[in-house]
Amino acid sequence: MHSWSPVVxxxxxxxxxxxxxxxxxxxxxxxxxxxxxxxxxxxxxxxxSTTHAFACQLLIGGMICLSLTRxxxxxxxxxEKDYERQSEISRHTVQRQGDRARLERxxxxx
Numbered sequence: 164m165h166s167w168s169p170v171v172x173x174x175x176x177x178x179x180x181x182x183x184x185x186x187x188x189x190x191x192x193x194x195x196x197x198x199x200x201x202x203x204x205x206x207x208x209x210x211x212s213t214t215h216a217f218a219c220q221l222l223i224g225g226m227i228c229l230s231l232t233r234x235x236x237x238x239x240x241x242x243e244k245d246y247e248r249q250s251e252i253s254r255h256t257v258q259r260q261g262d263r264a265r266l267e268r269x270x271x272x273x
Contacts, residue, residue: 178230185229189222 174183196215202208
């Protein structure tokens with residue numbers, strides 16, 4: 164794990180802990196399939212089949228879905244903050260208009 168420390172230290176603040184772990188696991192599984200296919204370190208060579216390709220595509224697709232979910236959540240939080248700010252501005256505007264009308268009524272009564 165020592166060799167992954169700089170990568171993990173860089174990625175966690177950028178993409179979060181969950182996505183960092185997904186990236187590490189997907190990287191290990193895809194590299195394992197490639198090592199099996201090439202016969203790395205004297206291991207027996209296994210042919211790269213459509214099953215291997217499909218499994219790698221599913222892993223990468225899941226990783227993409229997770230990152231899109233994270234982006235959607237960030238945009239939603241930003242939208243909610245903007246909506247709250249606009250609502251607060253609208254409330255203050257209505258309150259000022261009410262205060263102005265009340266002052267005008269009081270001025271007309273005097």
